[in-house]
Amino acid sequence: MSDLLPTSPLISPVIKAGEPSLIQSTCAYCGVGCGVDIGVAGGKATSLTGSAAHPSNYGRLCVKGSNLLNTIDLTGRLLAPEIAGEQVSWDKATDYVAEQFNDIIQKHGKDSVAFYVSGQLLTEDYYLANKLMKGYIGSGNIDTNSRLCMSSAVSAYKRAFGEDVVPCTYQDLEQTELLLLTGSNAAWTHPVLYQRIERAKKINPAMKVVVIDPRKTATCELADNFIQLKPGTDGAFFNGLLQFLSENQGLDTDYIAQYTEGFELALATAASWTTAKVAEFCQVSIEELTTVYQLFCRSKKAITFYSMGINQSSSGVDKCQSIINCHLASGKIGTIGNGPFSITGQPNAMGGREVGGLANQLAAHMDIDNPIHLDKVQRFWQSPTIANKQGAKAIDLFDKLASGDIKAVWIMATNPLVSLPNRDKITAALKQCELVVVSDCVEKNDTLAFADVKLPATPWLEKNGTVTNSERRISRQRNAVLPAGQAKHDWQIIQDVATKMGFSGFDFNEVSDVFKEHAQLTQFENNGERLLDLSGLSQLTTKEYNELAPIQWPVNESYPEGCARVYADGKFTTPSSKAQFIPVAPQLPIQRTSTKYPFVLNSGRLRDQWHTMTRTGKTHKLSAHTDKPYLYLHPKDAQGLAVQNNDMLMITASTGQAIAHVKVDEKQRLGECFMPIHWNQSYASHGNVSDLYQSSVDPLSGQAESKQGAVALRKKAYKQYISVHTTSSLSLSADFWVKSTTAYGDTYQVALEESTADALLWCQQTTGLSGEWLTFSEEDKFYIVCLQAGKLVFLSYFSTNWPEIEPAWLEHVFAEEKLAFATIQSLLLGIASDEFNQGKQVCSCYNVGEKTIKIAITQGCSSVDALGEKLKCGTKCGSCKPELANLISQHKASPIELVTELATG
Incomplete structure (x- = not known):
């Protein structure tokens, strides 16, 4: 077991009649498989914490897992069988x-x-x-x-080892000398493992972390080295590593001879991939490559941790194989802190x-x-x-x-x-x-x-x-x-x-x-x-x-308590009992840019959302960090398209279209963009990113190429923009809309191709609400409020630009049982109280906004730990730590500019 973390057997469920009980279960989200302790009383789940003894998480949970109980209400549940829309008995169904x-x-x-x-x-x-x-x-x-998540990893493991067996454990992540994270934004997609890695690196500062990704993601906050390679060139990167190992005494010739087959052909295929050729192909510098290759070559222990950025490719199996080849060639497999480790997306x-x-x-x-x-x-x-x-x-x-x-x-x-x-x-x-x-x-x-x-x-x-x-x-x-x-x-x-x-x-x-x-x-x-x-x-x-x-597993006569380490004896489940090298000829993605579709589209997950938001979309704590689908663009690309933050873009591919708000992001490569996968027609009218990808697949695994599409971008403008806040869900008919959950109900951002002739009538017809309707207008702006017995139940702002209002303030005024006249006036002017002006939410657990964090930085908080001590942010699930670190690195060197920014709003 790890010397970094304690271990003890999980207790069985404690159930006593008439008393609250503790049920030990497993989180519903990613493949980390965190244990959760659920308190139950009166037939209802009343509390949830991470299981301290579960060896996957040792009590830690990410923000999604921490909020599981906020997603279990019966709203929108299918509760009876239906045939052709009519409820029927189970027998009939x-x-x-x-x-x-x-x-x-x-x-x-x-x-x-x-x-x-x-x-x-x-x-x-x-x-x-x-x-x-x-x-x-x-x-x-x-x-x-x-199939869409990890089938390329499955095919590569089976081809190399004879069986679909992941040879690594989470403890290897903590006990390695070198961790390569490629095609994985673990800080957001597998936060609990990221926290374990972060803790291990604190305990052992000599541990090196390398991130290999076309995007500079939150995971890079932990990286000693970052390789921002051209999308789809991962196979060339690892072929180059194999060739480098052969030229720099990095091969374990005894391991190759005793436990593997096919090495000569695999090396011959990789021989042309010199460091110079890889640098040109991957669009990175020779110096960057050499540094990382030398780290792998010299490290006695190395883990390559990879996920959908590798798998979701038309040559995903070969990319996985190129990683496995490097570990077999260097003998870095089957021992503590060594191996090719694919991480799955689903529970x-x-x-x-x-x-x-x-x-x-x-x-x-x-x-x-x-x-x-x-x-x-x-x-x-x-x-x-x-x-x-x-x-x-x-x-x-x-x-x-x-x-x-x-x-x-x-x-x-x-x-x-x-x-x-x-x-x-x-x-x-x-x-x-x-x-x-x-x-x-x-x-x-x-x-x-x-x-x-x-x-x-x-x-x-x-x-x-x-x-x-x-x-x-x-x-x-x-x-x-x-x-x-x-x-x-x-x-x-x-x-x-x-x-x-x-x-x-x-x-x-x-x-x-x-x-x-x-x-x-x-x-x-x-x-x-x-x-x-x-x-x-x-x-x-x-x-x-x-x-x-x-x-x-395996759990058998030889391993009655289970088995953490496999392949330690060098015996694999191939016919010869030897691992197989497979030659890899790197292939570029099938979906390539053209004059008509000049931008590369990447997609992936966000920190606080999961899949199609069936669960996570239900809780306002998980919607506050990112409440709409954005398209992330390099500043020069945004300038060329004449757009800035929160403007809108029409995204067009050969297969379909989407519309998203702009997020200018210098961490993108020029000519490339990124869009999250989560939004669908339950939460957005035009937010489905999968509509922008062709059905291109890896011929062996059948896994779709969902990390590289080709799209055209153009600015999208509407005549009228509406911000709607309501205590009840609406059925909207609009040219564009996005919905997110709030503490008081739902908020909608709506855009119309033609301005509505009567804003008040539009609100009344859309909501069907009766009550006291109040309005205020100035030029082309309309502010509309509906009260029922003095309580706010509906609020909307109409403008020719996207109306913005502080979410924390709205949460406060919707919670009031009877609004004061001054508050109603403020609502009708769209002016929030300064005390609620926190800015964009960063910490979901403690609802800490960006402005609050920036103020703390100006007051001397120069580390994530210092911010946590002052504001609590980052001290619960830890998912926001990379963002906190990024804010510190952005502003600690220029506190005067930050003070000026805060003073001017």
Whole structure:
């Protein structure tokens, strides 16, 4: 175990009749897999903290995890089954789904149906979905949104090691000498791991951190070196590293000879990638490259930590492979602080990989194109058939929906209309599909609009099962409350439909029974052929399952307490037991710029939001930091487009359009822009970034190229801009709008192509509110307030520019039970009190604004710790620490200019 962090076994849930109970569960967000302690009283979750003993987070949580309980209300929940928009009983719903699937299979064959599932499912849900499709329907047509996240990493691991096994642990991040972060903004996407790295670097200042990314992100605040390479050139960077190792005594020739194959060809392919050639290709300096290459060469321990910036590419598998090649060549694998470490984006992407949730897998790390494996799985399942070829991967699956080859699809816990590239194509596919079944916990989203059948599934807090994190650690996700309404667990829904389709292999009484069967399949005739072996968990009783503490696989006779370190013996699961070098010829992205589309578009996550905002969008604490989709632009590009901060841009690609506000950002490369992935038609009229990407994929993994698009930009202006603040949600009809959650209700930013003739009438018709309406106008500005019994329920400002008003002040006045006359006057003038003028929120946990932080810097706070001591910012989840450090570095050298800025507003 790490000498940096304490460890102790997790306690089992403490439940006593009539008293508050403690439920230990797992966070619902990223692949870090943090443990959470949930206090429960009266059948409700009342508190949530990080589990101090959980080895993934040791009590830490990011701002998203800390706010989980603020996202669990029943607003917008799907609580009863529906067919064609009409509520029906569960019996009728599952009868209908089973009959329709059977009918379509009988008429058109087993490959005419498909499942599209999700890393949001628990392992038991995933297991039954895969079993039903591959072992009973007999088709490979089950794929997952994890295809969009980490399938390139899966393919590379399997190609190199013979099995999809992540060889590193989180402790390696703390115990390495050199950490390369590439294609990962861990400070925002995996904040808890970033905090562990930050703490390790404080304890060991000799530890070096290198960030390799086209954007200078928040993660760079921890970096000793930053390589801002041209997008899509990562494969060349690591080919250059391999070549540098061979020329600078960086090879471990004994390791290569004893434990690997194919080195000569891989090195020969990389030989032309001299440091000078890589520097030119990647558009970085020779000096920068040499420094980093020398660090890797001289360090005895090195971790390369990579995520979607590497994976989401039309050559993502080769990029992952180029990283693995360098670790094999230098022998930096299988020992403490060494290895190629891919980090997953979703909470159970790894669990889905275990059970065969991808269309090109079978189950339990067995291969769908291996006759021996097919026979094993079919005999174990005692199933009537078995899929004997790969099914349709995500992009292909929807292409086949569009062509009519697939006539029915069951979508579980995902929103492909937002997450898959080329939205228009996905829309057309769902429109013409004969049967669209959607299991979800929300009643409305972009995809549910096309559902013929809606099945209410349990969300986090109600779900019960297991998840596996990015270091192969299985944790229990225990339900803290009972399912709401008529919601059922996904495994139960799948079980019901399978049984009604006439299949007999789905008679499970408890979720623990499903897990036990999954564990038994990993053991079945394994004989040491696969590292995925849960035989040590295959006989768990329900009580033992309920009390299961986090554990890393393999778990078997050799490792009854689990296994942190794999491949330490140099034995891999290839036919020769040796790791495979694969030659890599770096490829540029398929989606390239042109005269028509001159800008490179990158996309990714924000600090406080998650996926399509189904959860995070519900809480104002997570909306305050970034309340709208921005397009981040280099200052010179902004100047060339004649735009500045908060102006609007029309973003056009060959596949579609989006509209976003401008964020001028000197950390972007010239000619490139960045847009977050989260906004969809529940929160923005034109904010879906996936509409701007083509359906370009890696030929091996099928993973979409979502880090490089080609777009044109032009300034977008409207005649009228409206800021709307209301205690109730609205159904807007406007040319442009963005919605975000506030403490008092919702706020909308609206833009109209033509000014409304009567602002007051527009407000009344839009809201349907009755009450005391007050207005004030000056020139082309209109200020409108609605009071009910003296309490503010609606406020809007109309202008020819975007109206701005201090959010903290609005939160204050909406909370007042009866407004004073002076406050009403201030509202009608749009003038906030100085005491509420905090500026942009930086710290979500303690609601600390940028202006407050800048004042503290002028008063002598010259470190993040000093700001935390004075203002508390950065002292809870720590997600804002990189931004705090950036503000300090911006202003501590010029305090006079900062004082002047604050004095002039």
